[in-house]
Amino acid sequence: xxxxxxxxxxxxxxxxxxxxxxxxxxxxxxxxxxxxxxxxxxxxxxxxxxxxxxxxxxxxxxxxxxxxxxxxxxxxxxxxxxxxxxxxxxxxxxxxxxxxxxxxxxxxxxxxxxxxxxxxxxxxxxxxxxxxxxxxxxxxxxxxxxxxxxxxxxxxxxxxxxxxxxxxxxxxxxxxxxxxxxxxxxxxxxxxxxxxxxxxxxxxxxxxxxxxxxxxxxxxxxxxxxxxxx
Amino acid sequence: xxxxxxxxxxxxxxxxxxxxxxxxxxxxxxxxxxxxxxxxxxxxxxxxxxxxxxxxxxxxxxxxxxxxxxxxxxxxxxxxxxxxxxxxxxxxxxxxxxxxxxxxxxxxxxxxxxxxxxxxxxxxxxxxxxxxxxxxxxxxxxxxxxxxxxxxxxxxxxxxxxxxxxxxxxxxxxxxxxxxxxxxxxxxxxxxxxxxxxxxxxxxxxxxxxxxxxxxxxxxxxxxxxxxxxxxxxxxxxxxxxxxxxxxxxxxxxxxxxxxxxxxxxxxxxxxxxxxxxxxxxxxxxxxxxxxxxxxxxxxxxxxxxxxxxxxxxxxxxxxxxxxxxxxxxxxxxxxxxxxxxxxxxxxxxxxxxxxxxxxxxxxxxxxxxxxxxxxxxxxxxxxxxxxxxxxxxxxxxxxxxxxxxxxxxxxxxxxxxxxxxxxxxxxxxxxxxxxxxxxxxxxxxxxxxxxxxxxxxxxxxxxxxxxxxxxxxxxxxxxxxxxxxxxxxxxxxxxxxxxxxxxxxxxxxxxxxxxxxxxxxxxxxxxxxxxxxxxxxxxxxxxxxxxxxxxxx
Numbered sequence: 001x002x003x004x005x006x007x008x009x010x011x012x013x014x015x016x017x018x019x020x021x022x023x024x025x026x027x028x029x030x031x032x033x034x035x036x037x038x039x040x041x042x043x044x045x046x047x048x049x050x051x052x053x054x055x056x057x058x059x060x061x062x063x064x065x066x067x068x069x070x071x072x073x074x075x076x077x078x079x080x081x082x083x084x085x086x087x088x089x090x091x092x093x094x095x096x097x098x099x100x101x102x103x104x105x106x107x108x109x110x111x112x113x114x115x116x117x118x119x120x121x122x123x124x125x126x127x128x129x130x131x132x133x134x135x136x137x138x139x140x141x142x143x144x145x146x147x148x149x150x151x152x153x154x155x156x157x158x159x160x161x162x163x164x165x166x167x168x169x170x171x172x173x174x175x176x177x178x179x180x181x182x183x184x185x186x187x188x189x190x191x192x193x194x195x196x197x198x199x200x201x202x203x204x205x206x207x208x209x210x211x212x213x214x215x216x217x218x219x220x221x222x223x224x225x226x227x228x229x230x
Numbered sequence: 231x232x233x234x235x236x237x238x239x240x241x242x243x244x245x246x247x248x249x250x251x252x253x254x255x256x257x258x259x260x261x262x263x264x265x266x267x268x269x270x271x272x273x274x275x276x277x278x279x280x281x282x283x284x285x286x287x288x289x290x291x292x293x294x295x296x297x298x299x300x301x302x303x304x305x306x307x308x309x310x311x312x313x314x315x316x317x318x319x320x321x322x323x324x325x326x327x328x329x330x331x332x333x334x335x336x337x338x339x340x341x342x343x344x345x346x347x348x349x350x351x352x353x354x355x356x357x358x359x360x361x362x363x364x365x366x367x368x369x370x371x372x373x374x375x376x377x378x379x380x381x382x383x384x385x386x387x388x389x390x391x392x393x394x395x396x397x398x399x400x401x402x403x404x405x406x407x408x409x410x411x412x413x414x415x416x417x418x419x420x421x422x423x424x425x426x427x428x429x430x431x432x433x434x435x436x437x438x439x440x441x442x443x444x445x446x447x448x449x450x451x452x453x454x455x456x457x458x459x460x461x462x463x464x465x466x467x468x469x470x471x472x473x474x475x476x477x478x479x480x481x482x483x484x485x486x487x488x489x490x491x492x493x494x495x496x497x498x499x500x501x502x503x504x505x506x507x508x509x510x511x512x513x514x515x516x517x518x519x520x521x522x523x524x525x526x527x528x529x530x531x532x533x534x535x536x537x538x539x540x541x542x543x544x545x546x547x548x549x550x551x552x553x554x555x556x557x558x559x560x561x562x563x564x565x566x567x568x569x570x571x572x573x574x575x576x577x578x579x580x581x582x583x584x585x586x587x588x589x590x591x592x593x594x595x596x597x598x599x600x601x602x603x604x605x606x607x608x609x610x611x612x613x614x615x616x617x618x619x620x621x622x623x624x625x626x627x628x629x630x631x632x633x634x635x636x637x638x639x640x641x642x643x644x645x646x647x648x649x650x651x652x653x654x655x656x657x658x659x660x661x662x663x664x665x666x667x668x669x670x671x672x673x674x675x676x677x678x679x680x681x682x683x684x685x686x687x688x689x690x691x692x693x694x695x696x697x698x699x700x701x702x703x704x705x706x707x708x709x710x711x712x713x714x715x716x717x718x719x720x721x722x723x724x725x726x727x728x729x730x731x732x733x734x735x736x737x738x739x740x741x742x743x744x745x746x747x748x749x750x751x752x753x754x755x756x757x758x759x760x761x762x763x764x765x766x767x768x769x770x771x772x773x774x775x776x777x778x779x780x781x782x783x784x
Contacts, residue, residue, distance in 0.1 A: 004745045012752045016759050023763045129737040130406075135748070142759075212773075219770060220777045 005134075006126040012138035013117055017110055017145060024102055031095070031103050038089050038107025043115070045085030049078050069187070076183045083175060086155040098218075101156040105149030112148070113141050136200055143204045150211040151178050153218055160221065167217055174210055181206065268375050268736040272333065272368035273458040276359060277417055278687070279725035280505055283590060285359060289366040290417045290729050294330040296383045296408040296736070304329040308410040310380055312372070313337060314347045318354045325363055332367045333410065333734065335376055336459075341628045352618045355455050359621065366412065368734065369456045369623075379736055382406045409737040417729035424690040425502035425715050425724075427509035428700055430707030431525065432480055432497075434650075435490040442557075443525045444646060445496040445532040447510065448473040449503020449595060450684065450699065454623035457685035457730045464629045465620040466503060467679040468539030471672050472639045473497060474702055478668070479643050479661060481706035493650035496525050497707055499699060502686050502715075504621060505724045506591060510598045512715045518602060530557045532606035533646075534595040537620055538638045539630035539676065541611035543577040544569055547593070548607040549585050549600040558605045565609075565645045567656035572641050581613060609642065627680040632673040640667045687726045 021027055026035070057074050089104040117137060125134035157163055158171045177184075181203075188194055188202060276286035292308055299311035304324055308331040316334060324332060337343050343351075358367065370376060383406075434441040448469030452462020461467075477497050483489040502508035517526040538544070546565060552558035562580060569578040585597045592598065593615035599606035612620065619625060640661065647653070647660040661667060682695065689696055696712075704710040717724050 002742075002745065004742075005748070008745065008748050008752055011749075011756070015756050019756070019760050019763050023760070024766075130740045131738065215770065216773050216777060219774045222774075 003126060005130070006121060009121050009125045009134045009138045012135065013113060013121070013141045016142045017106065017113065020145060020149075021106060024106075025099070026102055026106060029095070029099060031099065034093055034095065034103045035107035035110065037093065038104050039111030039114075041085055041089045041092075042108045042111035045081055045088075046115075049081045052081070053078055069183075072183045072186050073180075076180045079179045079182070083151070083155055083179065086152050087159060090152070090156055090159065097156070098222075101152035102149065104156075105152035106145070108152065109141075109145045109148040112144065117141055133196065136196055140200060140203065143200075143207050146211045147178060147181075147207045150207070150214040151175070153214045154178070154210075157214070157217055157221060163221060167220070170213070171217065174213060178210055268379060268738075269733050270370050270373070270376055270736070272370040272412070272732050272734045273456040274417070274730050274732060275363070275367040275369070275456050276454075277727040277730075278505070279419075279722070281590065281723055282721075284362045287363045287365065287367045289331075289364060290412065290414065290732070292331040292366055292368075292410050292412040292734070294410055295739070296333075296379070296410050298380075298384050300384075306330045308333060310383060310408075310410070311335065312380065313340075313343065313351060316354055317350055318357050321354055321357065325365065329365050331365050331410065331412075334367070334369050335372045335380060336369055336623075337372055340624050341626060348624060351624065352622065355622050356618050358455055367455075368412070368732070369459060370734065376736075379408055383408055407739045407741065409739045411735040411737060412732050413735075414729070414732065417727040420687070420690065420726040420728050422690065423687075423717055423722075423724065423726040425505075425509045425512075425686060426689065426696055427501045427513055427713045427715075428499040428703050428710060429513065429713060430477070430497045430703045430710040432477075432484045432495040432707060434484075434493045434495075435487070436492050438494060438525075441492055441494050442530045443494040443496055443528065444650065445498060445526065445529050446473055446476055446535065446646075447498045447500060447532060447595060447599075448535040449500040449507065449509070450679075451501055451503050451505075451686040451689065452625070452684040453504035453621040454625065454685075456623060457687045458683050459623040460621075460683050460685045461623075461626045461680045462684050463627045463676060463680035464539040464625050465537040466535070467676055467684070468537060468630055468635050468638075469535035470499060470679060470699070471635060471675040472535050472538055472642060473499060474675060474706075475639045475667060475672055476643055476646070477703060477706040478671075479665065480646070482665060483647070483660075491650040494525055495646075495650075496529065497703065499703065500595070501689065502724070503595060505686055507595050507598045508724060509713070509715060510595055513713060514598060514602050514604070516713070526604070529604055531561055532596060532599045532604055533561075533642070534599075534606065534608040535610075535642070536595060536608050537610045537612050539611075539632075539635040541634065542573075542575065543579075543611055543613065544609060544638065544641065545579055545581045545611070545613050546607045546609055547581045547583060547596065547615065549583065549597055551580070551582050552605070556605070558607070561645070561649055562607075564648050564656070565641070568644045568648065569641050571656045572644065573637065580607075583615065609638075611638070627677060630676050630680070632669065632676055635676065636667050636669045636672050639672065643667065687730065690726070 021035070026032075053075065057071070057078075086101075086104050086108070089108070090100045093100055093103055095103060120137065121134055124131065154171055154175050158168070158175065163171070184206075185199065185203065189199065194202060274287065274290065277288065278285055294306060294308040296310045297304055297307040299309055299315045299320060301307065301309070305328045307329060309324060309329050310333045312335045321332075341348070449466050450470045452460040452465065452467070454460035454462070480495055483491070484495075498510070498513060500507065500509040500513065503510070514526065517524040544565075546562060548558075552562055566578050569576050583593060585592070585600060594608040594610075596606035596608040619629070643661055644659065648656070648658075651660070653660070678698075679695075684695065700710060700712060
């Protein structure tokens with residue numbers, strides 16, 4: 001619409017990241033460059049994923065409204081590479097446990113935000129044409145932040161040897177769920193015919209659910225840790 | 231050591247980051263593209279100067295909010311209206327109130343609109359063309375997107391339309407406003423506004439210079455509210471078709487020495503007919519001034535054909551009633567007699583109208599000849615020169631009845647034949663059997679001519695239509711010449727303008743106040759997030775206490 005609208009969208013998309021960075025203690029540990037490292041790792045992972053996609057998977061030939069479950073499934077499977085990326089980041093960053101996955105999550109999400117949201121917003125939201133989709137895009141990026149932090153937390157939990165064996169399957173299931181989220185979304189769009197707002201709502205419910213369970217597991221682990229240290 | 235340097239560079243970037251950003255913004259604004267949503271083709275209203283007077287719409291560019299025709303405030307707004315909503319009175323009001331632009335949506339087929347809509351339009355169209363307008367006026371053909379935009383803007387969008395402030399605010403969130411944009415450059419005068427005409431002849435039996443000559447003239451260009459919408463089937467596609475058919479019929483007669491008459495026939499397809507018969511004017515001047523003796527200088531009669539494709543009447547418009555005993559009078563009588571014999575129910579009469587030199591517009595093409603004291607008349611099914619149907623965009627193929635056109639061609643052909651062969655009896659038919667008028671050819675010609683716009687502005691160069699006309703004439707006539715005229719450099723008699731076809735972008739927009747409210751909403755949302763993140767430890771503690779309870783149960 002106007003530069004003002006663009007400003008609105010950018011504020012909506014970026015300020016939560018800033019708040020999280022400032023208030024989660026990342027800034028106190030001056031983890032800025034660590035976050036940049038995590039972002040670089042994001043770029044590298046995406047590049048690898050793209051190479052694999054381009055090399056091994058044929059392009060889908062279906063129309064716009066055609067639901068290509070197999071193709072989407074393949075893509076989501078490649079998204080498992082993200083988890084490896086997270087694992088790699090957390091292995092290479094030297095930080096205290098909880099900070100580790102915050103750095104990975106925030107860095108990763110910020111890199112994604114910059115890579116995938118800036119250009120569409122710049123081109124779209126600044127135009128004369130008004131569309132709610134840029135506000136939705138910004139809100140979705142907030143949801144993605146939660147998503148990435150919880151994924152990072154889950155990967156971190158999974159890599160812990162002191163994790164209770166009984167919760168291991170839950171962690172793996174949640175990881176798989178967050179990886180295959182695009183597939184679920186795609187199916188939802190086609191099966192339930194969700195509008196853009198309801199879809200956003202569904203995504204955020206899903207993400208907050210995963211996030212909450214991850215938090216619970218993390219707190220549980222921390223509890224046992226504290227127990228040992230005590 | 232290099233590490234320290236790197237640190238320094240990083241420090242510089244970090245220190246100046248906001249400034250770099252500030253520098254970047256204008257650059258990005260300058261180079262970045264902006265998307266449009268609904269694009270449609272629109273045709274601009276006529277714009278031309280004739281003898282120093284300006285006509286049509288003088289502006290091109292639009293960047294204004296769309297408003298319905300019923301809006302109270304139209305100043306600096308773009309009014310989007312269906313043809314059925316436009317009335318002459320409302321148009322005048324819009325002009326008075328200084329509407330920024332007007333986009334008129336035309337139905338898919340204009341002539342299938344209800345009769346009262348057509349009547350309204352026939353009242354409005356001459357009014358639009360008669361005066362100049364400062365607002366750009368565009369015509370677009372209705373499609374689903376345009377109709378949805380049209381229905382969207384019927385709802386009040388911003389403050390100047392809504393009954394109360396609260397409603398205005400609410401509707402700002404729900405309703406869609408539209409910004410209409412036509413960008414590009416302002417319309418400029420066309421430098422080489424050529425007008426092209428064609429001349430051809432059939433030479434009679436004997437010495438060419440000593441034989442009498444009859445001329446048949448028709449102008450081929452069309453006129454209407456917008457050049458790109460002027461198909462001019464009846465006016466004057468019908469005249470062109472008749473001229474071509476006459477050329478064909480007489481060329482057939484003139485090839486055989488038994489039917490070769492002692493008369494020269496001169497055919498002239500004139501351009502710029504709707505611009506005061508400018509092509510004709512120059513042609514007459516050239517012919518009369520030329521050193522060689524030309525056929526036109528001692529022509530015995532010039533018959534102009536204009537709008538003869540419908541109706542059961544025929545009128546011969548003259549500037550001076552022919553004297554009894556003169557050749558013109560004889561021709562008039564023959565025409566009357568033959569009209570009666572071809573179809574007794576047809577009405578034929580002569581209409582006398584003196585040339586009004588004070589008027590900006592000439593009434594009929596024959597006046598150009600009459601002004602040079604050449605005997606001339608225009609044949610038409612219209613009883614009056616100021617009929618709106620001679621210059622309208624509704625003049626399409628449905629306005630022409632090709633069987634009536636063929637009948638009129640037959641009447642004209644018989645009259646000319648009777649005249650040049652000196653046949654007294656009106657009952658005798660010349661064009662029978664293999665020589666008859668070809669209805670199929672008339673039908674296909676009129677379809678071809680009305681299939682594309684034929685405005686003088688659009689036919690200034692080597693258009694295919696012009697080449698087709700020339701080759702059709704060359705098939706039947708001798709000495710076919712193309713006459714190209716240019717307007718005078720210093721005091722142009724006519725000036726055409728470019729920029730007649732545009733792409734209009736309709737952007738879905740919200741009022742500025744909506745952005746303010748959105749900003750407030752976003753600010754409060756961010757505040758909530760801030761609080762949530764600040765108090766995250768509370769949530770964690772809650773979860774912890776919940777998790778801690780669990781083991782106790784076991």
